[in-house]
Amino acid sequence: MRIHYRRRNKPVVQGLVYRANQRIRVPEVRVIDDEGEMLGVMTTEKALHIAKERELDLIEVSPKANPPVCRIMDYGAFKYQKDKEMRSQKANAKKVEVKGIRLSVKMGEHDRNVRLQKALSFLKAGQKLKIELMLRGREKAHGDLAIQRIRDFIAELEAQNPLSIEQEVKRQAGNVSAIVASKG
Numbered sequence: 001m002r003i004h005y006r007r008r009n010k011p012v013v014q015g016l017v018y019r020a021n022q023r024i025r026v027p028e029v030r031v032i033d034d035e036g037e038m039l040g041v042m043t044t045e046k047a048l049h050i051a052k053e054r055e056l057d058l059i060e061v062s063p064k065a066n067p068p069v070c071r072i073m074d075y076g077a078f079k080y081q082k083d084k085e086m087r088s089q090k091a092n093a094k095k096v097e098v099k100g101i102r103l104s105v106k107m108g109e110h111d112r113n114v115r116l117q118k119a120l121s122f123l124k125a126g127q128k129l130k131i132e133l134m135l136r137g138r139e140k141a142h143g144d145l146a147i148q149r150i151r152d153f154i155a156e157l158e159a160q161n162p163l164s165i166e167q168e169v170k171r172q173a174g175n176v177s178a179i180v181a182s183k184g
Helices: 044-053 075-092 109-124 137-160
Strands: 028-032 038-043 057-062 069-073 098-103 128-134 163-172 175-182
Touching: 028 044, 028 057, 038 044, 044 057, 044 069, 057 075, 069 075, 098 109, 098 137, 109 128, 109 137, 109 175, 128 137, 137 163, 137 175
Parallel strands: 028 069, 098 128
Antiparallel strands: 028 038, 057 069, 128 175, 163 175
16 A cells, blocks of 8 residues: 555654743742752742742753752743754754765776765765675676775775775665775
8 A cells, every 4th residue: 555645654854842830830940040040959839839829930951860850940031941952963064965976887997986976075074984886797607806996996085085984885786885984
């Protein structure tokens, strides 16, 4: 049975879930008020009462602490601030792409040099590099030759740019591949 693309459940991206007010289920909490001053350890009911007096929410900011740390502040503003932090972290995260270079057992010298220059430009741009060699027909009987070709290619790359090998040269059926990245 084919699942229609519109009916598929889309993954929900969730950030950290913070408990607030009556959702806090521990008997005692360490409380920080809205000015940032420590009020000390008290029962959850007393902390909720203080938060209601100030017309703010009691938010559990550090649930793993002993006792958990709660803060008296506006829940909407707190959630907005946390979402803003997550968005900025996501924007600043460096995306590393894995670029591919395909070689052949019967490849000529010029084609090899062109792919070598392209691979160097990928590595200088900070991307990882997947070097593949597809074996066709009778070439499959000479997997050792394909592995040697990839090792030679990696050695030529390393002569011009220091490399770290992410995945060693390995053979999977009719395909031989390795993943390398630039050091530093």
